[in-house]
Amino acid sequence: MEREPFRLPSKLPESAMQTFAIKAPRETHTRAATCEEAECQAYANGWRMRIDLGTDLGQKQARYIKYDSGRSFKKIGFKDGLVELEFAPSQRCFAEHRIRIARPEIFLVKGGDHRGNPLKTPTRRHKRLESWVDEFATNQDKLADQIKRGSYDG
Numbered sequence: 001m002e003r004e005p006f007r008l009p010s011k012l013p014e015s016a017m018q019t020f021a022i023k024a025p026r027e028t029h030t031r032a033a034t035c036e037e038a039e040c041q042a043y044a045n046g047w048r049m050r051i052d053l054g055t056d057l058g059q060k061q062a063r064y065i066k067y068d069s070g071r072s073f074k075k076i077g078f079k080d081g082l083v084e085l086e087f088a089p090s091q092r093c094f095a096e097h098r099i100r101i102a103r104p105e106i107f108l109v110k111g112g113d114h115r116g117n118p119l120k121t122p123t124r125r126h127k128r129l130e131s132w133v134d135e136f137a138t139n140q141d142k143l144a145d146q147i148k149r150g151s152y153d154g
Contacts, residue, residue, distance in 0.1 A: 007114065017113040020136050023106040030098040038097035046089040054081035069094075107132035 010017070024030075035043030051065075052058040062083065065073065071091050077084035087093075107129055111121025126132040 010113070010115075013118075014112040014115040015118045017111075018139060019108075019110040019113050020132070020139070021108045021110065022132075023108060024100070024103075025106070026098065029101055029103050029105070031101055033097040033099040035092050035095075035097060037099055040093055040095070040097060042087070042093035042095070043091070044089060046087050047093060048076070048084060048086050049094075050082050050084050052082055105129075109135060 041047075051061050053062060058081075065071065065085065071087055073085045073087045075083060076086045107126040109124045109126070109132070111117040111119055111123070126135070
């Protein structure tokens with residue numbers, strides 16, 4: 001579960017804000033990867049896992065590991081319904097790994113901020129990082145000038 005980032009309350013309405021963002025969406029900028037490609041530590045060193053056999057999920061996990069996973073393991077402990085298994089190195093772990101694809105990020109300038117875009121300002125998408133950086137720098141200069149003049153309330 002992702003937590004919301006901490007944000008100081010803004011003195012300006014969202015209509016006075018702009019958001020500069022660089023995105024690399026998981027769906028378009030990553031791909032599934034093997035443990036080796038992801039430099040997975042569990043694959044390299046082996047790993048241990050505890051399963052609670054007192055739950056339906058734990059029983060399903062144990063059945064899958066024993067009969068369908070194709071992984072070798074040894075039972076190293078069992079206490080109070082918890083079984084601990086040790087998996088040897090050089091075998092696929094149970095995590096889903098993803099690695100970045102060599103693809104340029106998406107450079108966006110949006111109206112508003114995290115609270116919304118009440119003016120419905122269309123999002124602009126820059127084709128090149130340089131043009132996004134230039135717009136960002138121009139915006140920063142404008143804000144610095146407003147602060148110097150005392151006309152900025154942010």
